Each structure stands twice: as structure tokens, then as C-alpha cells.
Amino acid sequence: MPLVFHCNRNLTIVKMWASTLPIILASLTLTIQGASVGQECGKFNEKQFKNNKTIAEPNEHPWVGRILGTNREGKDHLTCAGILIDARHVLTAAHCVSNGDVNDISAVVFGDSDSASRNLVSTITIHPDYSAAKRQNDLAIIELTKDIEFTDLAQPICLPSTEKPKSETPDSDLIVAGPEGVSYRRGDPDYKRTDGRIKVAFKRIDSSECNKLQERFPVELICSQDDRGALLALSGSALAEASGNPRKFYLVGIVTAGFGSPEKQYTGYLNVRSYLDWILRQTSSLS
CATH class of the missing domain: 2.40.10.10 (Trypsin-like serine proteases)
Incomplete structure (x- = not known):
């Protein structure tokens, strides 16, 4: 299970005083x-957030x-x-x-x-x-x-607060948004990549579990799982949290890596905070 980037091409890998x-x-x-x-x-639009569609509307996100x-x-x-x-x-x-x-x-x-x-x-x-x-x-x-x-x-999008949240954000308040990335469905001859921007439900799994499945997966990343063949967001896409009153979207993660197993696929997000x-x-x- 190689650790991969959800990217469409390979690119060349290229003090502050504590008191202040x-x-x-x-x-x-x-x-x-x-x-x-x-x-x-x-x-933020509540109706768009809850419409269960996988293709974002033109003015969404x-x-x-x-x-x-x-x-x-x-x-x-x-x-x-x-x-x-x-x-x-x-x-x-x-x-x-x-x-x-x-x-x-x-x-x-x-x-x-x-x-x-x-x-x-x-x-x-x-x-x-x-x-x-x-x-x-x-x-x-x-x-x-x-x-x-x-x-x-x-x-x-709003940046999150520097304060660490007191409790974990429910998956239902999180959404992954961006263009469609590399998919394990591409072996299917009938597969056609989605042209529009997608939005995907976030399904959290402990990062230590992802690291056990793929030792190169950094434990400091946020990790999610989905069924193999589900839509995946492209590298650089957002993990956004809907919170506050009134509710707004806050950028809490950025898609940076992923890997698959015979039954599941896993995505890693850099923790923006x-x-x-x-x-x-x-x-x-x-x-």
C-alpha cells in the first residue's frame, strides 16, 4: 500500500523570542x-451544506x-x-x-x-x-x-483560532471540498473524472490507526477513511469546519496524502491549526 499524493502530475521535490x-x-x-x-x-449556506450532493454548486465553497x-x-x-x-x-x-x-x-x-x-x-x-x-x-x-x-x-475561507478546541469536532460539521483527485476507480473503463468541484463527507479515523496500516503515514496528519472507489479530493483541497454563530467555514486541514487497501481508501490532511x-x-x- 504505497503512500501517494492526490495530485495530477509529479513535480520536482524541491525566532521568535518565547516571551513575545x-x-x-x-x-x-x-x-x-x-x-x-x-x-x-x-x-456558509446551510441548505447547500445539508443537500447531500457530491458536486458543489457554482457559488459553493x-x-x-x-x-x-x-x-x-x-x-x-x-x-x-x-x-x-x-x-x-x-x-x-x-x-x-x-x-x-x-x-x-x-x-x-x-x-x-x-x-x-x-x-x-x-x-x-x-x-x-x-x-x-x-x-x-x-x-x-x-x-x-x-x-x-x-x-x-x-x-x-476563515482561518481557525490558534486555541486548541476543547473537544473533537463532530464529523457532521466537517466537509472535504475541492476538485476530484486520483481515484482507485480509474481502472474502470467507464470511469470519467468529475469536471466540477466535489464535496465529500468526512469520516474520521485515528491517525495512529492509519500509521499502523501504512507506516509512512505521519501520525500528525488528520486521517479519514472511505470505501474504495469513493470520490477523493485532489491534493491541496480543504477540510473545512462549519462552526460559530452565525456559522462560517474554517480551514482546519489540507489534503496532502493518501493510500488504499483492498476494501478502503484513506486520506491524510495537514492540520492547519x-x-x-x-x-x-x-x-x-x-x-
């Missing part, structure tokens, strides 16, 4: 959250973007998902952009049409401790060349 860190992070968090309020982060590369014929092709966290920054898995070359990305697109909200890339920042071999710290930040104009099809300090420092300094 909480104050700095609190300030950064307030700044980001303040900006997010004006940007109406985490747009407007923070899900598609990272496009260019093939040998010079045409766009989908490589990974990217998640909009403010007007200028997109989070994705580091293995999607691991050589750090902005020329590998033709655009980050929001909306279901390739011509809708095409955004060019200015810089790519890969987590300094990213290890492709160990599948650790698989996180990168894409900075766009200019601020996105927010529409019904392009809006940021564990990287908030780095995300906030990077997006503040890049802005």
Missing part, C-alpha cells in the same frame, strides 16, 4: 481576522481554487487545489509546487470556468521544514500578483 511570540501571534491573528470580516470569510500548470502543448491542465485565505494568498500542499518556480503555474482559477477569475502568481513560499521523503510539513503559500476582486465565486503561526507570519511579511 504569543503577543505577536495574537496581534497577527486579530489583524487577519479583522481583514477577514470585511472580506466575509467562510461563506468560493475559496476553492484550481492551480493550473501548462502541458507540453502549451495548454492548461489541473495540478492541485489551492485555498484562498485572503485577497492575495492561497494555501496548498508543498508537493504541488515543490520546486518553488512560479513559471510552473499558469494561473490560480476561482469559479468553474478556466476563464473565470484567472490569477497570476508572484511568489511561492514553501515551509522550511518540508520533507517529501517523510511527508511532513507539506504546506506552501502562493502569493498572487494582485488582490482578488471578491465575487460570489471568489471569497476567502498547527501551522497558524508560520502562515500568519508569512502572509503578514509578504503583504
Whole structure:
């Protein structure tokens, strides 16, 4: 059972003082959250959330973007998902952009049409401790060349609080959203990849159990399971939590890896909350 990335192509794998860190992070968090309020982060629609459909509606999850590369014929092709966290920054898995070359990305697109909200890339920042071999710290930040104009099809998701939740979020309050990724159904001659963005119910399994099944699976990842052949989200897709009053979507995980067994398939999500300090420092300094 090899550990795989849910990605459409292989890319080349490319101090703060303890006493002041909480104050700095609190300030950064307030700044980001303040900006997010004006940007109406985490747009949530109860009817869409509970409609049990697997294909997202055009205005559903407007923070899900598609990272496009260019093939040998010079045409766009989908490589990974990217998640909009403010007007200028997109989070994705580091293995999607691991050589750090902005020329590998033709655009980050929001909306279901390739011509809708095409955004060019200015810089790519890969987590300094990213290890492709160990599948650790698989996180990168894409900075766009200019601020996105927010529409019904392009809006940021909220970042979670830096505080660790007192209890585990129920699976029913979580959703996986993004383009369809690598599926074990591709051996079926009648299989056709879904063109639209998908949404998949989250079914939690303890990460230690996933590690027992696949020793290369990092225990620090969030893990979910589903029946073999079920829809899988592409690398960089979001694990989003619906919470608060009024309810909003918060980005709690990013799809980074997966593996299969004869009966089940398993997906690993980088825990965004564990990287908030780095995300906030990077997006503040890049802005």
C-alpha cells in the first residue's frame, strides 16, 4: 500500500523570542481576522451544506481554487487545489509546487470556468521544514500578483483560532471540498473524472490507526477513511469546519496524502491549526 499524493502530475521535490511570540501571534491573528470580516470569510449556506450532493454548486465553497500548470502543448491542465485565505494568498500542499518556480503555474482559477477569475502568481513560499521523503510539513503559500476582486465565486475561507478546541469536532460539521483527485476507480473503463468541484463527507479515523496500516503515514496528519472507489479530493483541497454563530467555514486541514487497501481508501490532511503561526507570519511579511 504505497503512500501517494492526490495530485495530477509529479513535480520536482524541491525566532521568535518565547516571551513575545504569543503577543505577536495574537496581534497577527486579530489583524487577519479583522481583514477577514470585511472580506466575509467562510461563506456558509446551510441548505447547500445539508443537500447531500457530491458536486458543489457554482457559488459553493468560493475559496476553492484550481492551480493550473501548462502541458507540453502549451495548454492548461489541473495540478492541485489551492485555498484562498485572503485577497492575495492561497494555501496548498508543498508537493504541488515543490520546486518553488512560479513559471510552473499558469494561473490560480476561482469559479468553474478556466476563464473565470484567472490569477497570476508572484511568489511561492514553501515551509522550511518540508520533507517529501517523510511527508511532513507539506504546506506552501502562493502569493498572487494582485488582490482578488471578491465575487460570489471568489471569497476567502476563515482561518481557525490558534486555541486548541476543547473537544473533537463532530464529523457532521466537517466537509472535504475541492476538485476530484486520483481515484482507485480509474481502472474502470467507464470511469470519467468529475469536471466540477466535489464535496465529500468526512469520516474520521485515528491517525495512529492509519500509521499502523501504512507506516509512512505521519501520525500528525488528520486521517479519514472511505470505501474504495469513493470520490477523493485532489491534493491541496480543504477540510473545512462549519462552526460559530452565525456559522462560517474554517480551514482546519489540507489534503496532502493518501493510500488504499483492498476494501478502503484513506486520506491524510495537514492540520492547519498547527501551522497558524508560520502562515500568519508569512502572509503578514509578504503583504
